[in-house]
Amino acid sequence: MxxxxxxxxxxxxxxxxxxxxxxxxxxxxxxxxxxxxxxxxxxxxxxxxxxxxxxxxxxxxxxxxxxxxxxxxxxxxxxxxxxxxxxxxxxxxxxxxxxxxxxxxxxxxxxxxxxxxxxxxxxxxxxxxxxxxxxxxxxxxxxxxxxxxxxxxxxxxxxxxxxxxxxxxxxxxxxxxxxxxxxxxxxxxxxxxxxxxxxxxxxxxxxxxxxxxxxxxxxxxxxxxxxxxxxxxxxxxxxxxxxxxxxxxxxxxxxxxxxxxxxxxxxxxxxxxxxxxxxxxxxxxxxxxxxxxxxxxxxxxxxxxxxxxxxxxxxxxxxxxxxxxxxxxxxxxLEEAWDAEFARWQEANPERAALYARMAERALPEGWDADLPTFEADEKGVATRKASGKVLGELASRLPELWGGSADLAESNNTTMEGEPSFLPTDRQTKMWAGDPYGRTLHFGVREHAMGAIMNGIAVHGGTRPYGGTFLTFSDYMRPSVRLAALMKLPVTFVWTHDSIGLGEDGPTHQPIEHLAALRAIPGLDVVRPADANETVAAWQAVLSHTDRPAGIALSRQNLPTFPRGTNGFATTEDVRRGAYVLKDFGDGQGEHVVLIGTGSEVQLAVAAAEQLAADGISARVVSMPCREWFDAQDDAYRESVIPAAVRARVSVEAGVPQGWREIVGDAGRIVAIDHYGASADYQRVFAEFGFTAEAVAAAARDSL
Amino acid sequence: MxxxxxxxxxxxxxxxxxxxxxxxxxxxxxxxxxxxxxxxxxxxxxxxxxxxxxxxxxxxxxxxxxxxxxxxxxxxxxxxxxxxxxxxxxxxxxxxxxxxxxxxxxxxxxxxxxxxxxxxxxxxxxxxxxxxxxxxxxxxxxxxxxxxxxxxxxxxxxxxxxxxxxxxxxxxxxxxxxxxxxxxxxxxxxxxxxxxxxxxxxxxxxxxxxxxxxxxxxxxxxxxxxxxxxxxxxxxxxxxxxxxxxxxxxxxxxxxxxxxxxxxxxxxxxxxxxxxxxxxxxxxxxxxxxxxxxxxxxxxxxxxxxxxxxxxxxxxxxxxxxxxxxxxxxxxxLEEAWDAEFARWQEANPERAALYARMAERALPEGWDADLPTFEADEKGVATRKASGKVLGELASRLPELWGGSADLAESNNTTMEGEPSFLPTDRQTKMWAGDPYGRTLHFGVREHAMGAIMNGIAVHGGTRPYGGTFLTFSDYMRPSVRLAALMKLPVTFVWTHDSIGLGEDGPTHQPIEHLAALRAIPGLDVVRPADANETVAAWQAVLSHTDRPAGIALSRQNLPTFPRGTNGFATTEDVRRGAYVLKDFGDGQGEHVVLIGTGSEVQLAVAAAEQLAADGISARVVSMPCREWFDAQDDAYRESVIPAAVRARVSVEAGVPQGWREIVGDAGRIVAIDHYGASADYQRVFAEFGFTAEAVAAAARDSL
Structure with missing residues (x-):
């Protein structure tokens, strides 16, 4: 025609x-x-x-x-x-x-x-x-x-x-x-x-x-x-x-x-x-x-x-x-007429106007993180997803701009702020989820990709700060939107739980292997993988303090030991915001030195390996590296203070592909990683079968020396 | 209730x-x-x-x-x-x-x-x-x-x-x-x-x-x-x-x-x-x-x-x-009755039965690659996507099992086998696309994710071999299906064109930056990025010879020079299947040595840099590395023959994130890469502005020495 x-x-x-x-x-x-x-x-x-x-x-x-x-x-x-x-x-x-x-x-x-x-x-x-x-x-x-x-x-x-x-x-x-x-x-x-x-x-x-x-x-x-x-x-x-x-x-x-x-x-x-x-x-x-x-x-x-x-x-x-x-x-x-109305509204609603002004600048209120939980040292510990859920619960009253939910995995992702209403038309409420059109808990359904695009739309619209959860493996489903969040420098937060083969029984389709590396490849995205409950708290603090970029927090399904912070040689979580820090120096500082670098659930393996090495007279430093992007942004002096150039014996341990770790461990280093798909079984078995043990880390360290 | x-x-x-x-x-x-x-x-x-x-x-x-x-x-x-x-x-x-x-x-x-x-x-x-x-x-x-x-x-x-x-x-x-x-x-x-x-x-x-x-x-x-x-x-x-x-x-x-x-x-x-x-x-x-x-x-x-x-x-x-x-x-x-019918069909249709038997084993016919095109040396050259299209056209008659199409980018992806009918209900034909229900050219619409899932379904169903094209940046849209193809070890081929900032004017949303790294992170996926038209031919040969894994071929939008294969010191494409090979040794072999490793459109920069270095008395080897996965599968001796351990001065050049290249270039090496988003302009300008020049590669080589 x-x-x-x-x-x-x-x-x-x-x-x-x-x-x-x-x-x-x-x-x-x-x-x-x-x-x-x-x-x-x-x-x-x-x-x-x-x-x-x-x-x-x-x-x-x-x-x-x-x-x-x-x-x-x-x-x-x-x-x-x-x-x-x-x-x-x-x-x-x-x-x-x-x-x-x-x-x-x-x-x-x-x-x-x-x-x-x-x-x-x-x-x-x-x-x-x-x-x-x-x-x-x-x-x-x-x-x-x-x-x-x-x-x-x-x-x-x-x-x-x-x-x-x-x-x-x-x-x-x-x-x-x-x-x-x-x-x-x-x-x-x-x-x-x-x-x-x-x-x-x-x-x-x-x-x-x-x-x-x-x-x-x-x-x-x-x-x-x-x-x-x-x-x-x-x-x-x-x-x-x-x-x-x-x-x-x-x-x-x-x-x-x-x-x-x-x-x-x-x-x-x-x-x-x-x-x-x-x-x-x-x-x-x-x-x-x-x-x-x-x-x-x-x-x-x-x-x-x-x-x-x-x-x-x-x-x-x-x-x-x-x-x-x-x-x-x-x-x-039009705007002038609106401004006049706005001035009347400000006068009639001073508290809301103050919130509006604060949100317009994306400023955090004084003392916003005063109530954040701390977790006692505990060998059995707690899953970082659970710690994350507690953080969100505590933030609920302090940060009304913060809201979010999950792509149908609320309970698994621990994304619900307890007691907060769902964002729902009144007639869509269910037995489990009460809410109203102005509610706070988002239910995206099994739609990770839309969740990502919607979070981007929320973030560009105004001063609220959205977060959204799914399993780390399904970050793939939302990846195009994650990239756009990074390209646009939007302060949205992805809550990606079940962050390794530690997911266990659901097997290879649900166990992320390449995802941490693949997400780190995205320019402008902070990938944060806390090692224990207290690092999770500090991770949220750091993430929310940034307003010019998105972050994804990778959280464990399984319990992780809570390290004894500030005692027994263990560092506090103060330097989590720097992306990597010395968690603890093991050994007497004499003899050979090795640096063990772990992220998330594998930091505990580095700690256990360091204990073994120290018993053999090797001084082993354990570095927790929750966020490589934050560490890269530190000055040379700080980075040198964490991973000294002179110590060439280095081991990284992370339950993901090795890709990218050579940059950290160098030619002499060893990378404890997994370069194939996972398996369906309880997580302890899967970790052991695939070589994520303290013994393997210690052996790699000896190899690297 | x-x-x-x-x-x-x-x-x-x-x-x-x-x-x-x-x-x-x-x-x-x-x-x-x-x-x-x-x-x-x-x-x-x-x-x-x-x-x-x-x-x-x-x-x-x-x-x-x-x-x-x-x-x-x-x-x-x-x-x-x-x-x-x-x-x-x-x-x-x-x-x-x-x-x-x-x-x-x-x-x-x-x-x-x-x-x-x-x-x-x-x-x-x-x-x-x-x-x-x-x-x-x-x-x-x-x-x-x-x-x-x-x-x-x-x-x-x-x-x-x-x-x-x-x-x-x-x-x-x-x-x-x-x-x-x-x-x-x-x-x-x-x-x-x-x-x-x-x-x-x-x-x-x-x-x-x-x-x-x-x-x-x-x-x-x-x-x-x-x-x-x-x-x-x-x-x-x-x-x-x-x-x-x-x-x-x-x-x-x-x-x-x-x-x-x-x-x-x-x-x-x-x-x-x-x-x-x-x-x-x-x-x-x-x-x-x-x-x-x-x-x-x-x-x-x-x-x-x-x-x-x-x-x-x-x-x-x-x-x-x-x-x-x-x-x-x-x-x-049921099966016995079917088998009887099948035997009658075999007898009545000997040629089809032979094809059926061959396809059931995923065997390639003798001489299947006899007609593949070769391209004359040419400074101006040809885009690898165009070379890929020619390969597909030549394969059409030899490999009836091969079929595919694009997610609405047929002409850009060069995925159409010339003259082959579209796979379409008769009433869906258009002025541009004739076809029938048994046709061969697939039209997925703007649906990259479904394209991936559909290709997987095609591959598990029977002996045909599907391919599907989109821009490399939109591999993100289909990533969950790509992962499943790798997990299932299916011989599907992704044709990802416009494989870098060389895409040019469409700008950052369309320019892949992190995608090569992110795709290489997927276990079991071969990521192939040919350097010129003849490497593209060899890449398709190698990809189709594998029946136990998927591959993604990353192809240029822009013309790339066609190297003078087998003359003037340039290697033939015989070792493309090995993932990396010495394209050419520049210099007299005396003095300092450096290895320049490039992929795809950046190999030409390595060649130009090597010429500059050789002029300065530095012996520069150019390695083309179209597929890291294939190279990793080679034995130590071959790998040593390409990148000798003794040569620590190394430079990689690829228009993508640096992630993963340290493994190749080592502590002493230099990585010419891009770790931020691209820009909208003609590709020559974009390459120059972002430091992809022969001079930059040569400078990195001197730095590495």
Whole structure:
């Protein structure tokens, strides 16, 4: 099908300038991609009216302050059509200028290939890996409700200054990714009335017509999730093959968006049927137009269709820009009115206002960690997951911004703050879980990936700090979102329990082997594996004191001995925050020296081995290394004080793959590790069978000497 | 709700012994978990009638030969209820005995915590990580169709000896995972009439009542995917609170299964509403019964309800076992009848029979690699993804067992064998993709995770060999399935293109940084990163010669110079299969020596650096290391011949994180790597800005000397 001409139905307040502005968007999209020679012009062209409607007419936001807390949020889940966003940011005056569009996808520009959070004003979240944005938007909508519950729970629906809408634009690709399915199902359960997803159903992806891979009735699927579903069809499928049938019914979309806003008991899904790259005469409705420059001829032809000068590039009429930049004044007025309301709220709610101010800066309150538990020395000890649960319980009253839950493993992950209500629509409560829409305990269901994307959305939305739990082995399921948390430097915390073959009976599919190494490979992620209960406390302290990066805490299923801190030569946990520290020096300091470096549940093996070595006259230092990233950030002097360069005999012990440990132990060192999959049996047996014993560590130490 | 008594409706041919056998299943499940002290009894109890019906009455299989090609397949997607499968394998006589059930979840038993492929006869696929099994089952159903197309395309539907059914049992957890959503949507598009998923909708998961996280209408969702959907409700929701309402209507399930079998133009979904752990008087319908031993009292109480001796454990009446083991005779007869048909087919189809025999052994045909392309030396060169595409094109006629495609990136991944038809229902063809139900080019849609699970299902099903492509950065999306491929040792091949910051303009979300390291961390996965077009050819040769493990081939988007193989001191590609080899020794062999080790697109930098060093009188050896796993498998002598221990000056260069390279370069070595995220710009600029230059490699070499 090729549709060379079409028509449009505009809202009543739509002027000639609006129409011209929309066509300007299309021309800019084609020009920007053509200039750099690569990129995604098609969707930015066909979605021009939708994006313009949202940014100029529907959303409440202020180009002058992209961080205004009262703004509606916009998530471009289909990040490849970055121009859809950039051009609106330019037209609306959010900080981008024409030169920025001209430098699309080039070094150091404000307009990288995909929108990057923290890089370009007005980009709410980094998107590009498909499906994530829908999960982020769900998280934002959840965060908005939780924040409202903290700050203004008594206000009537729609009457709070903390009420706003989350808009998400999604593509055929987003719709296919499992993470969006997971998040959308949960959004239905959560009745997120503040969320609207617009699905650009152009039925073209990189392999062209999506019929080869996507034939589902997506609208019906979203109805099954419990969403409010509308379809706005610009393609007119009842007569799709005819010419002159494409009708950009902007008014219908406006009405649908308004109806979506008014539906407050369910998230809204608007399937918007479009023709990609419309009205490019030849490129429209092709996979090529999705991800390639149109070519000079087609760009020119498109300009002619739209009444633009084919000889000019980046043509923006002055009156068009003046018209669209009027958004700055409207936005300023919106925010000013909100500010006045906010001032009244502050005065009426001094305590909440203080919390709001603190959270806005991500500052921790004085004495926030005063009540944290300490654990008595105990040979039998306690599982670090359990210690973690106690920490969370103690933090509950001090840190209202902290909230989280689990992907259906609450009791195993010890992620529930005791006594705190669940974050649930009232009618979703169960015998086991009481709660309310402003609750605190999150139930993600068996959806690790959505959990990750949702946590990211929560963290970018406002001042709350989310955590989420699953088994360490299932960090794989959420890995794309973990990476994005690190890329965006978001302070989210992953609680990954059952962190080794120590998981025992569930066997190889559930026993992480490569996961610690694989997670450490992610730039900007702190991987923290505490050795005992008290290290777990200190680990949480350190993690929460960082606000510029995510962390994953790897915790044991099995009990670990609690070391006698500050007595008998054992260090306190003060230096846990430094990533590694001397837990204890064994032996008389004479004779040969060896450094034994352990993490988590294997530190006890290093201790036991050191005792054996000391009995043989070898001075063995045990270093606990809960976080390699934190240790790497220490200065040389501190690192030398922990692992002296002169001591070449070194052993690392960690129940994971050896990868990465050579950097620590050096050429002369030995690595006690596991480079194959685990087995189903009780954990003591598994550890012994796979060589995780004090004897093996001691033997490795002798070998290293 | 507690239902202390219930009733059952059985098929007409169902005897007292059948009923007793079903109750025996429940008792064995409770006993086995109680004995080991942990596990998942609940579902195995409540699904006992369904599993028994399938194994004893519905499925065509032979306990005496679990590899019979004509068998129906059974996938336990909810692998935690391993007992559901193990007890049927015991009752049917597939190789498990009572002692095996007694050693559930213990070291070296045949009954590990989750079913493991290759470990226990009758386990078709390793399951446990939720959602994977549904994806595997979809892959099996696709493989069955493809195999039928290879061997018996002319037979009428249902009339081929290669026709059989794939049954999959799934839980509330499987249904929530995104991978199952992805796979199910694709199964609808593919019209997989040979697939039946039974969804055990007990609405209990680890966090108890699933209402907190799962409120969607799952049956309606599957209708939206285009499946044939039936509901069999044993809970009687119209009067769910009443006692004595649980009706195990086995006949209704049988009818539904039969109807599902007869629907051949769509996959079938049967929502089976059950009460978990029924009829345990107190544990039923609780989250506890999902994942914990019931306790001695509850086990005893359950036995009393069922008329078993509460004092006895593992009680199996002799006549019950004799009755269920009669399946062995029935199975033998089934297979014998099939074998006779098969013999006739062999005689009538000698060529196909030869192919069948070859594929059954995963043997490669003589001369299979005779036509592989070679590439002339060329400074400008060719992208390795493009070379890979040429290899696939040449293999198309030689290896009919090889098939694959992409997750919507066919043209970018170069995964299409030119001229081969798509694997598609006829009505799903598009302008760009012609095909048929027996086609060869797979279109996974934007569903990397399902692609992984489906490839695993294809590989366990029969003799075909699947490959699937996406960008390397999105290997994260499919990582859980990649791990399972490695754990199961399946010969599937991942084609991961755009393998570094060399991807360029799409920027940080699309540029892999940590992925090579993270994938190398997975035990049993070969990560192969060829340096030029000819290495790509040799890489495919080596990968396909392995049948006992998966491989991922990392390929460049950008052109790489084609080295002058066998001339001018450059090695041939003969030793690519050894994982690393001396590409060329530069310099006169006098003076200082340094070894430069590169992979993929960075080998050219090592070559250029070596030229600079040689000009300065330093003898520099360039080692190309396309696969560390293959190199690790070589003997010491070979490894020493490539990287001599005496040469301590070493430099590695790879556009990825440094993690893992210390093992190769040693304490004195230098690692040229990138430990942060990339940037959006043309690739030359990105490489230069991030220090990937010949000068940087040469400087590192001097530093290392």
């Amino acid at each position: 090729t549709t060379t001409t079409g028509s449009a139905i505009h809202p009543a307040d739509w002027t000639e300038l609006d129409a011209r502005a929309v066509d300007t968007v299309r021309v800019l999209a084609a020009d920007a991609v053509q200039k750099v020679g690569n990129g995604h012009p098609g969707t930015a062209m066909s979605l021009a009216p939708a994006a313009y409607l949202l940014f100029q007419k529907v959303m409440r936001h202020n180009p002058g302050n992209t961080k205004w807390a009262g703004r509606d949020r916009f998530v471009l889940s289909c990040g490849h059509t970055a121009l859809t966003l950039y051009i609106q940011l330019y037209l609306g005056g959010f900080g981008l200028e024409l030169d920025d569009l001209k430098s699309l996808r080039t070094w150091d520009s404000k307009t990288p290939g995909h929108p990057e959070y923290g890089h370009t004003d007005g980009v709410e979240v980094t998107t590009g890996p498909l499906g994530q944005g829908i999960g982020n938007a769900v998280g934002m909508a959840m965060a908005a409700r939780r924040e409202r519950g903290l700050f203004d729970p008594e206000a009537a629906p729609g009457q709070s200054l903390f009420d706003h809408q989350v808009y998400c634009l999604a593509s055929d690709g987003d719709i296919q990714e499992g993470v969006s399915s997971e998040a959308s199902s949960l959004a239905g359960t959560q009745r997120l009335g503040n969320l609207t997803v617009i699905y650009d159903q152009n039925q073209i992806s990189i392999e062209d017509d999506t019929n080869i891979a996507l034939s589902e009735d997506t609208a019906a699927r979203y109805e099954a999730y419990g969403w409010h579903v509308q379809t706005v069809d610009w393609v007119n499928p009842s007569d799709r093959d005819g010419a002159e049938r494409y009708v950009e019914n902007v008014e219908a979309l406006r009405v649908a968006l308004e109806e979506a806003r008014q539906v407050t008991d369910r998230p809204s899904f608007i399937a918007l049927r479009t023709i990609i790259a419309w009205p490019a005469p030849n490129a429209q409705n092709t996979g090529k137009s999705h991800g390639s420059a149109l070519g000079a001829d087609e760009v020119a032809a498109t300009k002619e269709v739209l009444g633009f000068d084919p000889e000019q590039t980046f043509q923006v009429d002055e009156d068009v820009l003046a018209h669209t930049r009027a958004l700055q004044q409207r936005g300023r007025e | 507690t239902t202390t008594t219930g009733s059952a409706i059985h098929p007409a041919d169902w005897t007292e012994l059948d009923a007793r056998a079903v109750d025996t299943v429940r008792v064995l499940a409770a006993d086995a978990v109680q004995k080991v002290g942990n596990g998942h009894p609940g579902t195995a109890m409540s699904l006992a009638p369904a599993a028994y019906l399938l194994f004893q009455k519905v499925m065509r299989h032979n306990p005496g030969n679990t590899k019979w090609a004509g068998r129906d397949r059974f996938v336990l997607s909810c692998g935690h209820t391993a007992l559901t499968l193990y007890i049927q394998l015991y009752l049917g006589g597939f190789g498990l005995e009572l002692d095996d059930l007694k050693s559930l979840r213990t070291w070296d038993s045949k009954t590990p915590g989750h079913p493991e492929y290759g470990h226990t006869d009758g386990v078709e696929v390793t399951t446990g990580p939720l959602g994977q099994g549904i994806g595997n089952a979809v892959g099996m159903a696709m493989a069955a169709r493809r195999e039928r197309g290879l061997f018996d395309p002319e037979a009428a539907p249902g009339q081929s000896l290669f026709d059989h059914q794939v049954y999959c049992l799934a839980s509330d957890g499987d249904i929530q995972e995104g991978v199952s959503s992805e796979a199910s949507s694709l199964a609808g598009t593919q019209r997989l009439g040979n697939l039946t998923v039974i969804y055990d909708q007990n609405q209990i998961s680890i966090e108890d009542d699933t209402n907190i996280a799962l409120s969607e209408d799952t049956a309606a969702r599957y209708e939206a995917y285009g499946w044939h959907v039936q509901t069999v409700d044993w809970v009687n929701p119209s009067d769910r609170d009443g006692a004595e309402r649980y009706v195990e209507n086995v006949e209704a399930l049988r009818v539904a299964l039969e109807e599902a079998r007869q629907v051949t133009d769509r996959p079938s979904f049967i929502a089976l509403r059950t009460i978990i752990a029924w009829p345990a008087p107190n544990a039923q319908n609780t989250g506890k019964s999902h994942g914990s031993a019931l306790g001695a009292d509850e086990v005893a109480a359950t036995k009393e309800v069922l008329g078993f001796d509460p004092e006895q454990t593992f009680q199996v009446d002799e006549d019950v076992l004799a009755h269920t083991r009669a399946l062995q005779q029935r199975g033998r007869e």
